[in-house]
Amino acid sequence: MRASTALALGACLALVGAAAHQTWPRWAWQLRPPAPEIAFTDAVSPFVARYCRECHDDATRKGGFSLEPLLAGAGSLRERRDAWERVLQHVQLGLMPPPEAPAPVPAARAEFVRWLDHALHPIDPKRPDPGRVVIRRLSRHEYAHTIRDVLGVEFDASDFPEDDTGYGYDHIGDVLNTSPLLFERLLAAAQTISDAVIPDPFVPSRAWSLPPEGWRGERPGFGEGGHLWSNGAVTRVFDAPATGRYRAVIALAQDPRPGPEPARARIAVDGAPVAELLGDAPRRRPRRHTLDLRLERGPQTLSVAFINDYHKPAADGQPADDRNLHLVSFDLEGPFDAEPRPPSAAQLALVGAGPSPGQSEEAWIRASLARLARPLFRREVAPEEIERLAALVARARAEGATREGALQVGLQALLVSPSFLYRGEASAALASAPAKARSAVPLSDAALATRLSYFLWAGPPDTRLLDLARDGRLRPALAAETDRLLADPRARRFIASFAGQWLLVRNLRLREPDPALFPDWTPGLAASLEQEVLRFVGDFLANQRPVTELLTATDTFMDARVAAHYGLPAPAAATAAEPGDFVRAALPEGRRAGLLGLPGVLAVSSYPNRTSPVLRGKFVLEQLLGTPPPPPPPNIPSLAEEAHGADAAPLTLRARLEQHRAAPSCASCHAFIDPLGFSLEGFAADGRVRTSEGGRPIDTEGRLETGETVRSPEDLAAVIVATRADLFRRQLATQLLTFALGRGTDYYDRPALDRIVQEARAAGDTLPAYLHAIVRSLPFQHQRPPEPPPPAPASPPPLPQTIARR
Amino acid sequence: MNSSALSRRHFLRGAGALLTLPFFESLVPGATLRAAERLGRLAPSGELLRTAFLYVPIGVYNAHWWPTAGGEHDFVLGDSLAALEPHRDQIQIIAGLGHANANANGDGAGDHARASATFLTGMQARKTAGRDIRVGRSVDQVIAAHAGAGHRLPSLELSCDAPRLSGNCDSGYSCAYQFNLSWRTENQPVPAERNPRLVFERLFGAADDRLDAEARARRAASRSSILDFVADDARRMQRSLGAADRDKLDDYLESLRAVERRLAAFDRFGADPATAMPVGVPGDYEEHMRLMADLLVLAFRTRSTPVATLMFSAESSGRTFPNLGITEGHHSLSHHEKRADKLEQIRKIDAFYARQFAYLIGRLREVPEGRGTLLDNTLLVYGSGIRDGDRHDHVNLPVILAGGAAGATTPGRYRKLSPRPMCDLYQSILRLHGVDTPRFGDSAGVLPLG
Known part of the structure; x- marks a missing residue:
């Protein structure tokens, strides 16, 4: 073995063993750590000068990277931390110095890494740093859940622009922006939602076009585009906002030779005929009929039927007669003389039908606004805030809105307010920040309640949580509340969001596997496979199972579809049931490795048309162990055409990968990525078991860099649990903390993560134990004091006229 | 509403018919023109310039993409670009532009994320x-800030x-870089x-905007007081x-x-074309692309916006x-290892994207405007932030311009430039829109388009 290869392999061992989330040595906590300046001068600077500077000085700048600004002084550790982090990563992973350059002995390398890590990541146990979370806009999922939980109406937020993701999750404050597009949608949503919650009894009349393309034929292929070539009807469901009179303007036409009588149409509402109309005009100048319809509130079926089809073939020199009916347009306007709409169930539950006896309208409005504002703002609302809202409502009332219409305006303002859209944990923390000297200030109780509920429910705190926060009784009750929240059905949202994103199975629905290879793959199957993974992880919430069983469990949950995918008969209890009825079932032999044996996991870590040991190996390292392989070097050397075998037959994927690993720059990483994936090769890109590919038997043997040989998910799981269980636990804690806080974790979170894992293990190593430990942790309950706001500009920038007006 | 209810074909017929109907002219606001004139935003020809930037991910198979023979004017199109043959007099294929800021420059892997992030920002x-x-701020947004007022959007x-x-996205870069151009x-x-459907509603109003006049006025009034109210909230919170x-x-x-300005503008334009509205996202990718192209044409035709971006697929798309x-x-194909079967598939993808581009050019060309066509007053910039997906390089990017840019370009050429920043092109486009900045991104000058 060449020396450089040996070095690279050694570095890989270090990586798998400890590197990415190295635990800080115990002495650092106990002893007074050396100052970063000393570390810089004594250890960091000399190493860099000796091994790195030759290529990375200002003159050479290999890779476009010069170290000279970094060597200017210890101050660069702070000022150029990003660059130093890259130095650390490259030396730590053995990527630098490159194989052809003089390399430090492993001990020197390790020493440098330790010192630089220390200098770059000073942790002071006396001043623990909880980090900072910027105020977070509700993600579109959180928005929909919040509307549902607080107002009791379903809202589909899929018209909102997709949220950007960071650190693998879609609710990371740093990348959640409020674009003008989103703002438009929020405004429209506020209107729709307030109309559903507090319906205006008097619906203003408006117009609808129901273009012929939107009508459906009574049989397949019939009446497309409003062209009725034979007798039959086209129908369309219309959702009337109120009971009343609607004016329909219907344009009908026929073709040139209709025969003895013009085309006739029968118009019906919910099957009851209301009129017969003639289509006695050509298509370019159709006959327009105006018709008054009485419609009931709610959806109803409108239909236009062609009732006198006629055809006479050409004969005696006369061209054929052909009578057809064309629905050219169908417009509605209304309602007129509408009956007042009754209050919605949501309104009755939230604010009641109107003022109670003896209560003035203003008092009712105020009380209603207070009832709505508290759960939406997730905190106690100051009387002054209610006054402002009441003034807004009063103005709408004065301008002619109905009582309900005016209250809608108040609700809309609440729904577009930053106090609703942003989780204002920062401002809450600041309110109680006593002194600049403190490194961590506790969150306010209201902010803590919000953090807890969005963590475990992806939704707002309920009344009980808000009451506890108001009365200052939340902190002592946190453990009990955590249990209560986890026992609630809303905790399923936590599983769906956390496990769906951590394990990437949310992507199953978006996969489009090669239909020729995987003809059985359907959206329904994808949904069931995703559900299986979520049920599987969800079981760890409900039952006291150690989290290592995520990798060793011998059971899973199956519905009929999933069972068929495993090649098993439908589970007894689900035999006659619909897809989606999941029951606990044993995993088939060869797959008894928890997540590693689940088809959903094996499928998301594959390409659409083939498996990839690299992708699956990366999945294990990145998602499960939290030790992502370093990114490939820039400009990967292409494997030349000659990579094909001498006999001109293309090499197997495995052989090509092995060839790939012959290149030293690739070997360092692929040597530990690929073997993990090889052991999962017994499963195809859709997660089904297979024994051959393209007529060749599958070789599932992978030799790990640490010496073990693994041939199946079960082998791999056994090795991970025996030798890397701590990495897995730490990764789970890191992912949960990222998810709970809505920010990426950083070096200063190490002590908190150490503690979370330690506490969770002591409490049974179960998923709830981890969640409890997260909730107890310093970063969950505290916030770094905000940097002082920048000095106010001398004169505020001018506001647009309309904003500045009041 | 049923998503299968209305296919693109139906929408197209609706829109296509509209493109020629006289009443459609009512959607073309005279006010824009006047406003634009007053602010000196018209091209020298007296026409209003509209610019669109179109992004193709992961580079191209260069051997089949670039012209294979001939000179500046008599070039022979590569077979990936065959679909552009009918429009060869309307395009400029430009070789030599690059984005130095998309290189690692010490940041390591992540060329896909950088390619899209840098493409319109140059940073x-x-x-x-x-x-x-x-x-960095993207070129389209600079144009929007300067010339966007007086348009629907x-x-x-x-x-x-x-x-x-x-x-996670590419090598430690947030997904925001890979999914956003602007x-x-x-x-x-x-x-x-x-x-x-949502694009259409943004441009021309949702069905919900068809309230009677009184109700609409009341709604507008309350919306404006709601906006005042929450702006005040935000300032208190701040x-x-x-x-x-x-x-x-x-x-x-x-x-x-921005929304406030837009609502005010909407009231001014307030028109409802009452046409068939497209429904949702079609299942078929080509249908989706053509529908978006149609909407882009509609937006430019109605002078609804001076600038647009269209991402065919996000960078590193799978x-x-x-x-x-x-x-x-x-993406997995783009790491082709020089294998013929993979390269052939990449060529097909390149040709596919070029077909969609040709479709858009064709549609713009069908619309008469002034003394010529809408295409004459449009500038399309089509390109990728990567040259070759297997190399991840950002020099000599595949770039095509199309359209007359209101008289500012001389199309029908294949220009081989010595290497220079892509931002030089942006700098000249900014000039065409009347933006006078000393520099954009890493621009080192202005690339003449005429």
């Missing part, structure tokens, strides 16, 4: 998975990409709309926040103001093309 993306994302951002995948500020990406949090609320306030018989993802 180096800060390497972060979330905290402090930053790249200052800018229009479109995407035909698939719904986003969960998980950046309103250096740290605020502008999300693109991928749903044709006083108690630290710097990072204030940034987030600034973002909120800026968007609020899209398969079942209609072309391609079932391996684009």
